[in-house]
Amino acid sequence: MTFLGMPTAPRGVGQLRQEAPFPVAAARALDDSQLRRNLRHATSTIRAKRAAAVAEVPDWAELRAAGAAIKDDVLAHLDRYLLQLEQQVTAHGGTVHWAGDANEANQIVTGLIRTTGQSSVVKVKSMATQEIGLNEALAAAGIEATETDLAELIVQLGHDRPSHILVPAIHRNRNQIRDIFLREMPDAPPNLSDEPAELAAAARAHLRRKFLAAQVAVSGANFAIAETGTLAVVESEGNGRMCLTLPRTLITVMGIEKILPAWRDLEVFLQLLPRSSTAERMNPYTSMWAGAVEGQDFHLVLLDNGRTATLADPRGRAALRCIRCSACLNVCPVYERTGGHAYGSVYPGPIGAVLSPQLTGVADNPDLPFASTLCGACYDACPVAIDIPAMLVHLRSRVVDDKVAHHRGPTPEAAAMRGLAWTMSDPRRWAWALRAGRAGRLLGRRYGRIRHLPGPLAAWTSSRDLPRPPRQTFRDWWASRDADGERENRS
C-alpha cells in the first residue's frame, strides 16, 4: 500500500532514518553495560514517579479519552484548523510560513535569520527542528545555533545525538556529563564535581550571557490554538522563557499536527502532558503567546515533512495524536535495553517505531515496526491512547507488502510463508510436517536446546534458542491417549 501524491520526509536531510539495521544497532547498544545501567536507572525512576502522578488524578481515563478525541478532530479537519490558526496568528501581528518538507523549512528559517543580520541564535529544545536537521543547515549557512536545554546542551557539547524525547542525554550519567563540561565548556569551574546541582549551575553560568545578548531565538511548540492563535511551550528550566521572551525575533517551527481547536482544550492537555512526561503535577514553566507580543517579530513555520503521508493511512494516522511526552519510551522493555540511538531517528521507542517509518515511508525504516515485543505497555501509558501495538502490526504488513512490490519474484520470506500455508491447510500434511520436525532432536541433543539452525534458518537462532522438539508430537500423544482411554473404559 503506497499513498500516491503524498511525499514523505526527504532523504539526505534531518534525522529520521536508520543508519544501521535495528538488530545491528541494538546489538551494539546491548554490549555497552554503562549505557544499560544508565538507562535502567533513569527509566525505572521515571516509571515510578509517573505512576504516582497519574494515580493522583481521579479522572485520568476521562482526560485520556477526551485527549484522543480532540486530536482525532484536529486530524479530521486539519486544513480548516491550520487556516484558522494562520488567520489568528496573522491578526495578532505574526507571520505564518508553510514548509512542505525539511529542506523548505530549513531554507525559510535560514532566510529569516539572515534578514535580521545576525549570525547566531539561541534554541529552545524542539523535536521538529531536530527532525529537520536545522542546526546542521544553519551551520552550513554560517549561523551558529546554541542549544539551551541542559540535556540538549550536553548532547551538543558531547558531539552526540539525542536518545530520548524528553531527556535527550538520558544515556549519560553524571560522571560522563562532568567530563563533557570540563572538556568542552571553557568557562566551567576546574574543580567541578559530578553533583547534578553543580552541573546545572555550570550550565547556567555558561548560557546566561548568551541569553541576555541573544537577538534571535528558534523554538518548537507543544500546542497551537486554532481559535485564538495562542502558542504554548512547556518546559522546566527557564531556558524556554529566556529564548521566547528576550530576543527581538522569535521563529517557531511546528509540526502541523500540534494544533488544538479551542483554547478550552488546553484544560485537557495541560493535565495529560506534565504528568505523562516529567511525572509532575505541572511542569515548572509554561509560556503562551498569541502572535507578536511585547514588541517582538514573530514567525511561525508550519511543517509537513511526511505528516500528510502519515495522515493518509487510516490505520497509521493516529500516530499524529502524539504529544511527545515520552511515557511510551520509559515503559518499553526494548527501549530500556537498547536506548534511543539504536532507532536511528530523533523519535525513538515505541512511538518512534510507528512514527519514523510513516514520515519517511516504510522502505527507509523497514526494521523499526519489528523493534517491539508487542507487549502493549506503550498503549497503556499513552495519554492520547495511541494503539501502538496494533499500528506496529499494520506497519509490519506494509513493510512486507513494500518488499514484495520491489522484489523480483517471491521473497524468501514470502516463499516460506506460502509453503507453510500449503502445509497447514491439510491435516495430513501438517501431521507429517510435525513428525518430520522431530529430526530437529538431533540438533538439540548436546545442550537440550537448539542453539544454531542451519542455512537461512540461522537468522531465527541468531538471538534466541529453540526448544528441542519432543520425542512425540502432540497429535501422536493425543491419539495414543484416546486409544488408552477407550481401553480403560472397556475394562
Add this chain to the structure above:
Amino acid sequence: MSAREEMLARIRAATADIGGRPEVPRRYRPASRGPGSADEALVGLFEERASDYRATVRRCAAGEVARVIADAAAGRGAQRIGVPDGFPTEWSASLPGAVGPPLEIAALDALDGVVTTVAVAIAETGTIVLDTGPGQGSRAFSLVPDYHLAVVRTGQIVGAVPDAVAALDPARPLTWISGPSATSDIELSRVEGVHGPRTLDIVIVTD
C-alpha cells in the same frame, strides 16, 4: 502551486475518507472553582502544593503584606528589588531598595529580585500564572532576576487547571510558574534552579 496550497491539498486528499465530526467526550472534572470561590481548604491545598515544588509560602492578612514582603526579601539577602507598575504601593512601602520600571535587560540583570502580583493561582498543581497585567511587569521582569516574590490574593486561587484556563485571556502573554526553575536532565533527578529565578517566594494575602 505554493507550499501552502500544496500542503492543504495533500491534507484534504489524506482526510477524504473521514466523515463527520467526532464528538469529544468531556466527562472529566469540569471547571467548578473559579476566582473568588476559594475556601480555607482550597487555600491550604494551594499552600501545600506550591511548597511541594520548593516555593516558600507565607500567609498573612492584608495589613501585614508590606512587612512580610520586606522580611522575606531581607531573608534572601535581596537589597535591590524591582517593583512593577501597578504593584500596590502600600505593599511595597517597606522595601528599602525598591527600583521602578522601565528596566532594560541589563538593568534587570543587576537586580537582586522582583516582586509581582499574579493573574490566577491553581490550588491542585501549586501553580501561579502571570499575564503581564498591572503589578506583574513584562515577561522579562519576572524572569531575569534570580529571586521572584509573588503576592497571591486568596480570591485569585482557583481549584484546578480547567478553572485557570477558563479565567485566563488567551490573547495575553502568559507565564505559568510551578516552583522555581528546575531540571531533571541529569539521571532524571530533580535539581531546582537553572535559568529562571532560582528562588520563588509566594505570599498569600487573605482577601
